Amino acid sequence: MAMLEVKDLHVAFPRGKHDEVEALRGVSLTLEKGERLGVVGESGAGKSMLAFAILNLIAEPGRVSHGTVKFNGENLLDLKERQIRDIRGNRISMIFQDPMVTLNPVLSIGVQMMETLRAHRKISDKEARALCIAKLKEVAIPSAESRLDAYPHELSGGLRQRVVIAIALLTDPEIIIADEPTTALDVTIQAEIMALILKLCREKDVALILITHDLGVVAEVTEKLMIMYAGKCVETGPTRQIIDTPRHPYASGLLKALPQHAGRGTRLYQIPGSMPPITNLPKGCTYHPRCDFATQRCHGGEPDLVNGVACYNPLTSDSANRTETKTEAET
Amino acid sequence: MSTPSVNSGPIVETKGVEVRFPLPTHFLSREKPVLHALNTVNVSIMPGESFCVVGESGCGKTTLGRSILGLNSPTAGEIYFRGQRIDQMDEATRKPVRRDMQMVFQNPYASLNPRRNVFETLAEPVRHLMPELSANEARTRVEQVLSETGCDPSWQRRLPHEFSGGQRQRIAIARALVTNPAFVVADEPISALDVSIQAQILNLLTELQQERGLTYLFITHDLSVVQHFGTRVAVMYLGQVMELASAETIFAEPKHPYTQLLLEAIPKLEGGSFDKPRQPGELPDPVNLPKGCPFAARCHMAQDRCRQERPQLRGLPNGTEVACHFAE
Numbered sequence A: 001m002a003m004l005e006v007k008d009l010h011v012a013f014p015r016g017k018h019d020e021v022e023a024l025r026g027v028s029l030t031l032e033k034g035e036r037l038g039v040v041g042e043s044g045a046g047k048s049m050l051a052f053a054i055l056n057l058i059a060e061p062g063r064v065s066h067g068t069v070k071f072n073g074e075n076l077l078d079l080k081e082r083q084i085r086d087i088r089g090n091r092i093s094m095i096f097q098d099p100m101v102t103l104n105p106v107l108s109i110g111v112q113m114m115e116t117l118r119a120h121r122k123i124s125d126k127e128a129r130a131l132c133i134a135k136l137k138e139v140a141i142p143s144a145e146s147r148l149d150a151y152p153h154e155l156s157g158g159l160r161q162r163v164v165i166a167i168a169l170l171t172d173p174e175i176i177i178a179d180e181p182t183t184a185l186d187v188t189i190q191a192e193i194m195a196l197i198l199k200l201c202r203e204k205d206v207a208l209i210l211i212t213h214d215l216g217v218v219a220e221v222t223e224k225l226m227i228m229y230a231g232k233c234v235e236t237g238p239t240r241q242i243i244d245t246p247r248h249p250y251a252s253g254l255l256k257a258l259p260q261h262a263g264r265g266t267r268l269y270q271i272p273g274s275m276p277p278i279t280n281l282p283k284g285c286t287y288h289p290r291c292d293f294a295t296q297r298c299h300g301g302e303p304d305l306v307n308g309v310a311c312y313n314p315l316t317s318d319s320a321n322r323t324e325t326k327t328e329a330e331t
Numbered sequence B: 001m002s003t004p005s006v007n008s009g010p011i012v013e014t015k016g017v018e019v020r021f022p023l024p025t026h027f028l029s030r031e032k033p034v035l036h037a038l039n040t041v042n043v044s045i046m047p048g049e050s051f052c053v054v055g056e057s058g059c060g061k062t063t064l065g066r067s068i069l070g071l072n073s074p075t076a077g078e079i080y081f082r083g084q085r086i087d088q089m090d091e092a093t094r095k096p097v098r099r100d101m102q103m104v105f106q107n108p109y110a111s112l113n114p115r116r117n118v119f120e121t122l123a124e125p126v127r128h129l130m131p132e133l134s135a136n137e138a139r140t141r142v143e144q145v146l147s148e149t150g151c152d153p154s155w156q157r158r159l160p161h162e163f164s165g166g167q168r169q170r171i172a173i174a175r176a177l178v179t180n181p182a183f184v185v186a187d188e189p190i191s192a193l194d195v196s197i198q199a200q201i202l203n204l205l206t207e208l209q210q211e212r213g214l215t216y217l218f219i220t221h222d223l224s225v226v227q228h229f230g231t232r233v234a235v236m237y238l239g240q241v242m243e244l245a246s247a248e249t250i251f252a253e254p255k256h257p258y259t260q261l262l263l264e265a266i267p268k269l270e271g272g273s274f275d276k277p278r279q280p281g282e283l284p285d286p287v288n289l290p291k292g293c294p295f296a297a298r299c300h301m302a303q304d305r306c307r308q309e310r311p312q313l314r315g316l317p318n319g320t321e322v323a324c325h326f327a328e
């Protein structure tokens, strides 16, 4: 049994009085202790919905309409709110894009850290303080002792995100779910923060679900990858394998579109069109209107995820070469 | 000094440009705080170039673009367009220059007026800057530019909120090109877009450049885009140009320690960038600029001289210009 086992998760929002639209349309994943999973997809693909659904945090009027989330064998979706609070922010921590979602602007860093600790542990003031300082040092915050009395606005964006990581680590969680933790930060600060998350996960054997739209970031940090499109997983497998030999045309297209792959001044490979909104999904495979390899069958039914890829005509290394020649011919 | 000629000289040149923003005074303090957004910036952009400006948030990229277009006034220095000084022109003299210099703004969600449909958005600069065109000619002009930028003619009567980010960015590019400019400042034109859409927009900008012989000042924080798209690059830090080199050279031989840090920080498909832990680096405050090199506090090579004396750009044998006392 895997530590985390998500099966066929659906999230729905009401549309009109009697109808619903699905933001997540049946996503499954497993996560072992210490494993690092990347979730990649374009805006609106359902990445954040997946993270929130795992923690049973989908806000009204949305709801998890189907599926299970088993954490060490226990379905989190069956738990009472009081019970799940023992898990959320304790055994599974979250890091968001905006540190101010986690941090309270009117409380000092120290007070916030102590509150988190006391919510989950019986611990004396002195011990709590020592632990907070230790965690701030772990995330390499300079002069940790004096920063306990600082307020969030007195810190730079990068330092704030470090504090959020320190808070996420306070309770020695088994899983960290990080939803675009560095998207708002500069490249050099992103490198600092991701290096820190990677180091801490390795040292403490913490599992990570890293949500991002940056393939470079998942390639650097994760071992396993899931590519999402229009509320579904279209390809999943070892990160290295997908990056080197993607099988879903969308995964392959995303990789080929990266400017670092193209010669200077040449035309970039481009995927035509854009991802459809969940309210207006095309029939058949949701990617077929943009796909170079679509056949009649793709207009009919939606392909299931088989052996890690949801495609009727998955690429082999041969067919991947075929598009390569096609792009060259175009230019 | 020779008189700059129209053909051989730079299309845009800044000489010692400095921009300072006065900030509100604190009620208990007599000090008048001033934010240093640009400090003696000298760049010259040749016709047909894709001149890139890179650097982290707040380093002055947008301010440089806006200053060149006259959208904010430099507190010191000179700006030339085709050899003609433009930074002190009054609005009337500047008008013919404006149609030659346009901007695609940083955020496609904020830069289009939500109450104007696409036709009005594009017709406005035509009416204002190309008064010689008749209403009919103006309409033809708008339609032509829309089709050149991959916008469907049926979009004309629709409002910005009906479009996706990529479509809005096409509209913003169409608006910048409608007056047929020679020089376009593209301020992070793809940062807010999804990966699959970024390639579409970069291809469009490249095609338009080839068709029209455009010159770009391309602002970005993504160095991999520079590698693909740029001819020359200025790396900025805290309002100052730290390194100026051809796009090829800067990737092959980055000279400034800050450029090296930026390159190392790019996440790579091959991995390896995040493997060693990094100490937090903090930007100095642009209000209380350090006396010496602005990068000294984060620099692994910094010595006493760096904290005392601000380095100026100087040429290296490989053609790179670098503002560092010790780079070689």
Ligand SMILES: Nc1ncnc2c1ncn2[C@@H]1O[C@H](COP(=O)(O)OP(=O)(O)OP(=O)(O)O)[C@@H](O)[C@H]1O
Binding pocket: A013, A023, A041, A042, A043, A044, A045, A046, A047, A048, A049, A050, A061, A062, A213, A277, A278
């Ligand atoms: N309250 C809501 N009502 C209806 N639809 C919603 C609601 N919140 C989100 N959605 C839709 O759910 C889909 C998935 O959204 P989600 O936030 O998970 O995307 P994401 O992949 O995290 O995107 P991003 O990269 O922009 O964060 C989107 O199409 C979004 O429009």
Ligand SMILES: Nc1ncnc2c1ncn2[C@@H]1O[C@H](COP(=O)(O)OP(=O)(O)OP(=O)(O)O)[C@@H](O)[C@H]1O
Binding pocket: B021, B035, B036, B037, B055, B056, B057, B058, B059, B060, B061, B062, B063, B064, B106, B221, B286
């Ligand atoms: N009108 C203004 N008044 C006061 N300060 C300003 C003004 N415009 C810009 N600044 C400041 O000038 C500095 C440079 O800003 P600028 O917008 O040029 O940076 P940038 O490099 O474009 O950053 P980003 O990547 O975040 O867009 C920043 O410190 C900014 O806060």
Ligand SMILES: [Mg+2]
Binding pocket: A047, A048, A049, A179
């Ligand atoms: Mg999201």
Ligand SMILES: [Mg+2]
Binding pocket: B061, B062, B063, B106, B187
């Ligand atoms: Mg800017």
